[in-house]
Amino acid sequence: DSPGTPDATDVDGESITINWAPPTHDAPSNISMPIKCAEPTEVPDAPSIVNVTDTTNTSVSLEWTRPAHDGGMEIHGYIIEMCKGSEAEWHRVNEDLCAVTRYSVTGLETGAEYKFRICAVNSVGKGEAKEMPEFAQAVDRLLAPEIDIDASFKQTHIVKSGGSVCIHIGFKGKPTPTASWTKVDGELGVMTDITTTETFTALTLENCTRNDTGKYTLTLENSSGNKSITVAVKVLDTPGVPGALSIKEVTRGALTIAWEPPTNDGGARVHHYTVEKREASRRTWTEAAPKTTQTSLRVSDLLEGVPYFFRVMAENQYGLGEAYEMPDPVIATAEPAPPKRVDIIDTTDTSATLACGRPAPKRNTILWVRENKIPCFECYYKVEGLVEGLEYQFRVYAMNSAGLSKASEASKRAVAQNPVGKYITIKK
Template sequence: MPAKPAPIKKAAPKEPAPKKEEAHAPAPAEADPAEVAPPAEVEAPPAEAAPVEAAAPAEGEAPVEAAPAEPAPEEPKAPTPPPADAATAPAELAAEGKEAAVLAAADAEAPAEAAAPAAEEGTPAADAAAEGAAHPDAAAADAASIEEPPKAPTLPPPPPPKEPTSEPLEVTVEDKSDTSVTITWSPPKTIPDNSGLDGYTVEITKEGTEDWKAANEVLTISCRYVIKNQTTGDRLLIRVVAVNPGGRSPPATITDPVLVKEVGARPKVRLPRFLRQRYVKKVGEKINLVIPFSGKPKPVISWLKDGEPLDPKRANVRTSDRDSILFIRQAERADSGSYEMCVKVDDFEDKAAIIIQIIELPGPPASIKIVDVWGFNVALEWTVPKDNGNTEITGYTVQKADKKTGDWFNILEHYARLNATISDLIMGNTYTFRIFAENKCGLSEECAVTKGEATIVKEVIDYKPTPFVERDFTEAPKFTTVLNDRSTTVGYSTKLLCSVRGCPKPKIVWMKNKMILNNMDNPKYRMISTGGICTLEIRKPGPYDGGEYVCRAENTLGKVDTGCKLEVKKPVYADADKDKEEEE
């Protein structure tokens, strides 16, 4: 018995080994179609070999022959389809697949050799292997239920289809010459997010034909293009198409054919400065506006009022080679509005707008009333006029009239508010009020008059005067400014000053060294007393005039003294003068 299993153990692992290689062979076979047929032919013999090995258990050699039955559960792996990307894989990936298949076959030999000794010793594993060999279909079904083939990966949904843009906008002629035309346009209104915008194609054709040709060989990103190399005098139809990955947009076409011709001078309206703001005239006045312009060849001039042609019955236009005149003989409020002058040369034009406002006097305030009367005051209120004269109200003029005289007098002028308080009215009088509205033309011709009257009631007042108490102004003498000590030089006059007040007027007496000085006895002294200011003037004093001087003020209520010291100094002479004095 031991001699028979030995050769069987070596043969058993060699037969399933080719199956492992054949099971993984389809992976590289996708790269080379010539290698696909051999693996398919090799797969057939293993399926027939299973019944041959199943007969071995009947002869008592079942434990030995059961070992090759283990590769049967791996048969479902052989028909597993390769991934979809394997067909595009490079040859290097196919070679790596072959090496992986050889390694898997080597790993399969180890369990086959381990299963053979177990079969020889009659272990339970050998009995299970014998049952698997006896029923190969059941074993294959169990293996298929355990190891299911992998599912193919789910592909992402396809991207949404790309859409073209909408047509470009506002295609206009910017400039032109004898051989070129410059056009501009605006980007499309709608540009899909998933498509974007690659650029624009400018297409041209002559008038009367449908042979559209692209003027630009390469898509342009700019919204401005110069169509060059054209023939002078041709009339071109021009259109612009936006292009993106979604395709071409609808074309945007210039409505009128474009004449390829040099423009001598573009049209230009030279609007005077005073017409650049609102032009105001009164009703009945004459309007004569001269507006210069330029352009070659001779421009075509047109006028509009509020977007409509002028009424020849109201306004006349006279145009020369250099200017255009708008003339209205007598302006009316209906002539107010926005006037537009257009100067056109071929496809080019220039416009100027003039706002004319015709105004007149406003109407009176709509209503006026007396709100309240108290004391010497009257409160008035009024409303704005129904007709403002086609301009804003700048103010109001309020007037009053006394019932006795009936004369009107202005109380308020250029008053901006709609209410006022009239003050300083005369007691006992009755007043009537009226108001005029005012605008740039002046005061309204009519006025609003109060329906009622305002009477200032006279009140009886019992006046009791306060009794007069005479004030006693009597006061004893008092020096407000006292004498101050002074010094002077021999031969130089000086003055002593002081001030005194008192009622009745005090008597002033000057004393020197307590002796009263008399102005009449000694002309050296001069005494002056004016407005309370007392002055003693000493003329050319000598050394003996120094001493103490006192000023005394005296009245019926008392007396008061103030004094000072006067120092009379000798003059300082030069040395020559001293010698002369000594000689003398």
């Protein structure tokens, strides 16, 4: 084993007496105990490298390496000296020893050139100086913005709904860059907080929702250039609103409803959709049909002639999302068939009286005459405003809440004139 801790028991001007305890366990043979001592009688070596890390119009920042040999004892600090231009005289810069291996020399003349040298000091004294090989000029350095991140930086941040995200990015640049944050394809939320200093900027999103999902871009800019970086944020939440609804294949008491998937799925796959309905006269929503994994659904058992509202919601593993509700009600009624025929049963010099066949018109029927929409709720209609002597033909459309029918066959031609002594046969 090793001996006990040595202790100096007697010291004079030329010698030191040292005592120590023997090892607890010795070896089978005799033990040899060499004694080593270090005599701190040397000054430290010079630093091996001196670099200029930055300059302004009144300062120069220096950095250097520790000496390879400290002279056998602790280095107390460093002395920095400088020489202006071609002058031969060196001046000490720091009154007190510099305890670290970097120093900023201030109060320099703008545009002037300087040389610097550094030496280390221990208890024995001042070591040899290391001189810079080239002059350093006191001028403002221009440096384009640089992103200062390491391997641990996350390019994508994932957070649960209600949590928070902080994106911290360091940067460099001369002059100090301005930092601006934007959200790609969107605007920053009201709960967004931005903190920026001369060396870093941080974007914090508090109480995150699915609306905070997206890409965020930091842009750094100064007079020397610009630099950008984009970071993704993914919020795990319920899905957003599905796309607009459309109604297809309307028949009596049934219809097909279709929609687009939500643009924001809440960070998880949509499992299925829920479609609900309510009569326009009621406030209560009920399921229109069983849940579906498709983006369309056939809804049946609707009351004919009753207007209904519909809404659709997407659901993922985090729950049921927001609903898209139709702004206007829809009636599950088929479009009417076109009238079978239209006959001219009477004329004057300025009018014609028409009779249309089946389907028999009910309320909301529309009669189209000469490209003008005129409501008609009977099987007969008198068209006014004709020009005497001109020949006319007519056709009729039927309309209900589901839409407009195709046109009937055109009537026979008739001239706008008074039928004096003439009779018109009405075919049944």
